[in-house]
Amino acid sequence: MLRLYDNLSSGNGYKCRLLLHKLGIAYERIELDIDRAETRTPEFLARNPNGRIPTLQLEDGSHLPESNAILWYLAEGTPYLPDDREGRARVLQWMFFEQYSHEPNVATVRFWITHHVEMTEERKLGVVTKRRLGYDALGVMEGHLAERRFFVGDRFSIADIALYAYTHVAEEGEFDLSGYPAVRAWMERVAAEGPHIPITQG
Amino acid sequence: MLRLYDNLSSGNGYKCRLLLHKLGIAYERIELDIDRAETRTPEFLARNPNGRIPTLQLEDGSHLPESNAILWYLAEGTPYLPDDREGRARVLQWMFFEQYSHEPNVATVRFWITHHVEMTEERKLGVVTKRRLGYDALGVMEGHLAERRFFVGDRFSIADIALYAYTHVAEEGEFDLSGYPAVRAWMERVAAEGPHIPITQG
Numbered sequence: 249m250l251r252l253y254d255n256l257s258s259g260n261g262y263k264c265r266l267l268l269h270k271l272g273i274a275y276e277r278i279e280l281d282i283d284r285a286e287t288r289t290p291e292f293l294a295r296n297p298n299g300r301i302p303t304l305q306l307e308d309g310s311h312l313p314e315s316n317a318i319l320w321y322l323a324e325g326t327p328y329l330p331d332d333r334e335g336r337a338r339v340l341q342w343m344f345f346e347q348y349s350h351e352p353n354v355a356t357v358r359f360w361i362t363h364h365v366e367m368t369e370e371r372k373l374g375v376v377t378k379r380r381l382g383y384d385a386l387g388v389m390e391g392h393l394a395e396r397r398f399f400v401g402d403r404f405s406i407a408d409i410a411l412y413a414y415t416h417v418a419e420e421g422e423f424d425l426s427g428y429p430a431v432r433a434w435m436e437r438v439a440a441e442g443p444h445i446p447i448t449q450g
Numbered sequence: 451m452l453r454l455y456d457n458l459s460s461g462n463g464y465k466c467r468l469l470l471h472k473l474g475i476a477y478e479r480i481e482l483d484i485d486r487a488e489t490r491t492p493e494f495l496a497r498n499p500n501g502r503i504p505t506l507q508l509e510d511g512s513h514l515p516e517s518n519a520i521l522w523y524l525a526e527g528t529p530y531l532p533d534d535r536e537g538r539a540r541v542l543q544w545m546f547f548e549q550y551s552h553e554p555n556v557a558t559v560r561f562w563i564t565h566h567v568e569m570t571e572e573r574k575l576g577v578v579t580k581r582r583l584g585y586d587a588l589g590v591m592e593g594h595l596a597e598r599r600f601f602v603g604d605r606f607s608i609a610d611i612a613l614y615a616y617t618h619v620a621e622e623g624e625f626d627l628s629g630y631p632a633v634r635a636w637m638e639r640v641a642a643e644g645p646h647i648p649i650t651q652g
Contacts, residue, residue, distance in 0.1 A: 297590045298551060312539055314546040321539035337514055337523035340542075344516040348549050349500060370579065373572035388499045 250275040251305035253295065254450075255282050257362065259355055259413035260315035261302040262447040266409055267322050269445045277450055283363060315413075316343040319406040328406050338400045342407040345388070346414075353382035355414040358421030379423070386428050389415070393430040397437060404441045412438045417447060452477040453507040455497065456652075457484050459564065461557055461615035462517035463504040464649040468611055469524050471647045479652055485565060517615075518545040521608040530608050540602045544609040547590070548616075555584035557616040560623030581625070588630050591617070595632040599639060606643045614640045619649060 252268070254261040254277050268275055280286040280301055288299045296303040296313040303313045304321070312318055320343075323329040330336055357378050360371060367375075389411065392399065399407040416435050418425060425432055438444075454470070456463040456479050470477055482488040482503055490501045498505040498515040505515045506523070514520055522545075525531040532538055559580050562573060569577075591613065594601065601609040618637050620627060627634055640646075 297593050298547060298587075306536070310536075312536075312543060314543045314550075316546050317539050317542035320542050321535065324535050324538070333523065333526050334508070334512075334514075336526070337519050340519035340522050341514060341516045344518050344546075344549055345500060347546055348516075348554075352550075352554065370572070370575035373575065377572065391499050 250307065251278060252276070253278050253280055253287075253292070253301050253303040253305070255280055255301050256448060256450055258282070258301060259417060259447065260351070263315045263406075263409050263413045264302045264304065264318050264322070265449070266413075266445060267319055267328065267406065270328070270443055271322060271326060272443075273322070279450070316347060316406075316410055319343070319410060323406045328404070328409070330401055330403070330405060335401050339405055339407045342399045343410045345385070346410045349381070349388070350385040350411065351414055353378040353385060354418050354421060354423060357382060357423070358414065358417060361422060362420055382418070382421075382423055386415070386418070386423070386425070386431060389434075390428045390430050393434045398434070404438070408434075408438050408441075413447075452509065453480060454478070455480050455482055455489075455494070455503050455505040455507070457482055457503050458650060458652055460484070460503060461619060461649065462553070465517045465608075465611050465615045466504045466506065466520050466524070467652070468615075468647060469521055469530065469608065472530070472645055473524060473528060474645075475524070481652070518549060518608075518612055521545070521611060525608045530606070530611070532603055532605070532607060537603050541607055541609045544601045545612045547587070548612045551583070551590070552587040552613065553616055555580040555587060556620050556623060556625060559584065559625070560616065560619060563624060564622055584620075584623075584625055588617070588620070588625070588627070588633060591636075592630045592632050595636045600636070606640070610636075610640050610643075615649075 250273065252264055252275055256279060286292065287301055293299055295311045298313055300313060302315050302318060303311050304318045305311050312321060330339060357375055396402065398404050399411065412435060415431060452475065454466055454477055458481060489503055495501055497513045500515055502515060504517050504520060505513050506520045507513050514523060532541060559577055598604065600606050601613065614637060617633065
């Protein structure tokens, strides 16, 4: 049985939980307390030397980290991943956009706020930049979704799951989505794509 | 003909140039001056709303941004991408590691130094964190390569290209690689995988 090393507050973990639920795949979920550095113990570093959840333990006992690589692994051969070359590359385009331009800004600010992280001088300066870059990323999404239902090929895919995970909780990071109507309409479409679960469901 | 919007100093651009060269694919290269914000003009934002190079213009005139999505697009069906499910997921694992844990640290510090970016208070504080996280990423690579020739399946792949791009110029960002012998030996193997070109070759 697959085993997911996870944390319920993590949008990256939620991506995996949501797709596993959609695919009806049974798995064991191991909750790690990231505030207590349970991802940095020698035992967990042996599973993922980069010390991060989510990490998926495969049937053969090996471990696969990186939320979007896990999404790809699970989605291969399912309707959640296009089977044409350009469609697959575009799914990756948006997943790399998510990890580089969206997550380090939108998710990190949410993490600092909701986990009550100490606001050092570096973070106080950084949050201003991250808020600007986060809104930039939301603006790129808004433009793309203005005339599209989903991110790639007018079909729900793992690109939507990857970008939904932290966008739908952006307000917990005090991002105001009122100026992003296409993003809000897309989030409603994503949540209506059953079977769906909320981020809080393990 | 494919057209690559590029900048010669960019490791992300180099990834694409190197793979195009290995595959013997002819393409037109358009050099943009990132110091003069040529990636933020209305004309370029119409090609990539995220305002970044590399961006690949495909045969149909559409544009594909994100260096690692471009690598995937070009490598599909070639020896540079494994054809088994787990191998492909592991290539993505390392490419997402590269964009999240390596590039924002190793590449960004190099960019600030080599492009003589103004060292604001935020960057002065940030460089200390980025140097620590950059060495952490190099440490993860060192551990993985200690008993492996390449990152995935003992075969040269686009995962190696993605990680080589900024690792082989890390010293330009004043990262000292003397304590990373497995990484240095791997870089020699990558450079010996012909056909090869240096980052400076357009």
